[in-house]
Amino acid sequence: MVQNPKKIVAVLSDLEMAEKTLSIAFTFADAHDAIIEVIYVHEPALFETPDYFLSDIKMEEDSLDKNHIKLEIQKRIKYLDNSRPCALFTFIGDTVNRVKHLVKSDKDILIITAYHDKITKSLLSKVTQPVLILKGKRSHYRNIALSVNLDEYTMDCIQLASHVFDKQNLYLLYDYRYVIDSSMELDLQNLTLIEEGQKSAFETLKKKSTLDGKFFSDSSFLGDAFIEYIYTKNFDLVICCLNRDDFFISTSLPAKLLEDAGITCDIFVATET
Numbered sequence: 201m202v203q204n205p206k207k208i209v210a211v212l213s214d215l216e217m218a219e220k221t222l223s224i225a226f227t228f229a230d231a232h233d234a235i236i237e238v239i240y241v242h243e244p245a246l247f248e249t250p251d252y253f254l255s256d257i258k259m260e261e262d263s264l265d266k267n268h269i270k271l272e273i274q275k276r277i278k279y280l281d282n283s284r285p286c287a288l289f290t291f292i293g294d295t296v297n298r299v300k301h302l303v304k305s306d307k308d309i310l311i312i313t314a315y316h317d318k319i320t321k322s323l324l325s326k327v328t329q330p331v332l333i334l335k336g337k338r339s340h341y342r343n344i345a346l347s348v349n350l351d352e353y354t355m356d357c358i359q360l361a362s363h364v365f366d367k368q369n370l371y372l373l374y375d376y377r378y379v380i381d382s383s384m385e386l387d388l389q390n391l392t393l394i395e396e397g398q399k400s401a402f403e404t405l406k407k408k409s410t411l412d413g414k415f416f417s418d419s420s421f422l423g424d425a426f427i428e429y430i431y432t433k434n435f436d437l438v439i440c441c442l443n444r445d446d447f448f449i450s451t452s453l454p455a456k457l458l459e460d461a462g463i464t465c466d467i468f469v470a471t472e473t
Contacts, residue, residue, distance in 0.1 A: 205310035212240040217314035226282045236286040241295040266290045336464040341437040357441030372413025375426040439468040
């Protein structure tokens, strides 16, 4: 798992979130002295094409004026008053595979993209790099929840989060769910020995990472108490440390956070392959 990104890839699907995406991307690039690449992929079926992006030559299959797109994005970059050089790529359609081809299997990359329900989950399932998903309007991350699994990769994820973000703003969360069979009594499912072992492991993790945190003993398969806590604490960012297989579970934390319209914080997904 990458500890210090050397390249930032900003993914733009439309211009609505372009300025925030670019602003966050350049902020991270400056903080880590990383190179930056911007990829704009227009999805005709998902986003209306601005008139000034259309080519004068309507007979061409590719009717987008790519030069105009580049000028428009460069204008937004210039507005940020950032002189850091960047590569800029423009494409039509197939966002996920365009990004996958650009980042390949390189490990020292951080992908930054605005959330879109038709694109983001597919992108998460295809790339191995950490992805920062911009869902809210925040520009600074001062209150950060770090959801952990207590597996062998947890410390790697904490170290990554500590490098990418300000460690003093991190707060650990662990959701211990014990529902096995809804037909069984809860006291038969939640074995005290297992729960106490998980609590002990979490306390050890807090000491080892020097981070504070909260342990949830959750009787809900969907993690309702955990999600409610994220609501009430109004986190700027939620970091999800998880195994890649979790992406394909509809009840996984990233899936719930992305699909829940009430969750307006940004989301950082780091997986171990």
